Amino acid sequence: MKAGFNMKTSVALMGASGMVGQSIITALADDPTFEIVEVISSEKRQGKVYEAETNWLLLAPCPEKIKALTFKSLEDLESPYVISALPADAAETMEPALADKGHIVFSNAAAHRLSDKAVMIVPEINREVLKKALPAQNKGMIVTNPNCVVAIVSLALAPFYEAGLVKTLSMTTLQSASGAGYPGVSSMDLLGNVVPYIQDEECKIIAELRQLFQVPNQPISVQCNRVPVRVGHMASIELELTEPLSVVDAQKIITQWGQSHDGMLIFHDDPTAPQPLKSLSANDMRVHVGRLQTGLTDRHIRFCALGDNLTRGAAGAAIANMNLYHHLRR
Numbered sequence: 001m002k003a004g005f006n007m008k009t010s011v012a013l014m015g016a017s018g019m020v021g022q023s024i025i026t027a028l029a030d031d032p033t034f035e036i037v038e039v040i041s042s043e044k045r046q047g048k049v050y051e052a053e054t055n056w057l058l059l060a061p062c063p064e065k066i067k068a069l070t071f072k073s074l075e076d077l078e079s080p081y082v083i084s085a086l087p088a089d090a091a092e093t094m095e096p097a098l099a100d101k102g103h104i105v106f107s108n109a110a111a112h113r114l115s116d117k118a119v120m121i122v123p124e125i126n127r128e129v130l131k132k133a134l135p136a137q138n139k140g141m142i143v144t145n146p147n148c149v150v151a152i153v154s155l156a157l158a159p160f161y162e163a164g165l166v167k168t169l170s171m172t173t174l175q176s177a178s179g180a181g182y183p184g185v186s187s188m189d190l191l192g193n194v195v196p197y198i199q200d201e202e203c204k205i206i207a208e209l210r211q212l213f214q215v216p217n218q219p220i221s222v223q224c225n226r227v228p229v230r231v232g233h234m235a236s237i238e239l240e241l242t243e244p245l246s247v248v249d250a251q252k253i254i255t256q257w258g259q260s261h262d263g264m265l266i267f268h269d270d271p272t273a274p275q276p277l278k279s280l281s282a283n284d285m286r287v288h289v290g291r292l293q294t295g296l297t298d299r300h301i302r303f304c305a306l307g308d309n310l311t312r313g314a315a316g317a318a319i320a321n322m323n324l325y326h327h328l329r330r
């Protein structure tokens with residue numbers, strides 16, 4: 001396998017024409033360490049040029065180098081690192097096939113998150129899981145990020161889990177249209193509407209939260225809604241705590257955790273924040289928390305958490321995993 005075509009580490013991208021694939025392309029456009037040099041597609045696009053075959057949906061432009069790439073097949077892939085933005089059914093067989101051939105696959109797909117074929121990590125929360133699972137040199141592996149909601153809310157929940165304060169968790173999500181990929185939910189179903197159903201989403205979120213925070217039997221209740229927002233998943237969360245906690249102390253816990261994790265968790269005092277249109281910036285990896293209040297009793301707190309589902313929830317999460325792997329290997 002080729003180690004690289006240039007000074008940067010070569011990366012192949014699977015699912016490059018989709019919503020997450022495009023976000024990965026823009027996020028890595030000026031990356032000092034990694035460069036996308038291969039795009040992989042299903043048979044219908046192989047041998048065709050990226051620009052001609054892709055409906056570019058992002059405001060940020062597609063880099064010229066990517067526009068000129070020709071879609072390859074899985075068999076022709078050479079890069080040591082592969083980012084997968086495939087649907088779960090395609091990822092099911094394609095990702096293990098690449099790992100078996102010695103590639104390191106950074107996946108956004110649900111296919112292997114809870115299986116022993118992969119490790120699921122959020123670098124700010126459980127980086128030691130990847131450290132322990134590192135394979136021998138020249139052996140491959142699959143590293144996945146969690147579901148987009150879990151990738152976002154986990155940062156807002158981590159301060160409370162790490163303090164041993166969480167007894168039960170109840171959450172209602174408001175998930176943007178881009179979370180369903182492209183073309184996703186029909187505009188006629190979503191415009192001016194709210195759809196209180198996202199297939200298989202609630203059970204995925206519950207299982208992944210339990211695994212990530214190592215709380216296999218914890219009561220967790222989730223209800224998911226698709227809302228007509230372009231980008232940004234919000235969750236309204238209520239925690240039952242193991243002991244009473246004031247709002248002031250809860251805010252301190254959140255702010256201190258954010259400060260000790262590169263500002264990746266932001267607390268908003270403004271009672272109207274956070275909002276997708278006002279709080280999120282381009283390639284925003286931060287999770288925004290606000291509306292912190294006492295819940296049902298003095299042992300309950302409520303707050304909302306917001307994050308960019310394409311960045312923190314997918315592209316940025318896979319890139320963060322790739323950076324962590326690369327760092328651990330050096």
Ligand SMILES: NC(=O)c1ccc[n+]([C@@H]2O[C@H](COP(=O)([O-])OP(=O)(O)OC[C@H]3O[C@@H](n4cnc5c(N)ncnc54)[C@H](OP(=O)(O)O)[C@@H]3O)[C@@H](O)[C@H]2O)c1
Pocket residue numbers: 014015016017018019020021040041042043045084085086087088090108109110147148178179180181182183309310313314
């Ligand atoms: N959107 C989000 O916010 C988000 C967040 C977290 C995780 N995810 C996960 O990330 C993955 C990608 O999501 P998305 O929103 O980008 O979906 P999407 O817009 O539907 O894109 C899917 C991509 O996969 C390609 N593809 C499909 N079948 C293939 C095959 N057999 N071989 C090679 N390429 C194939 C598609 O290309 P063709 O059109 O050529 O088939 C397309 O480029 C999914 O697993 C999703 O669950 C998404």
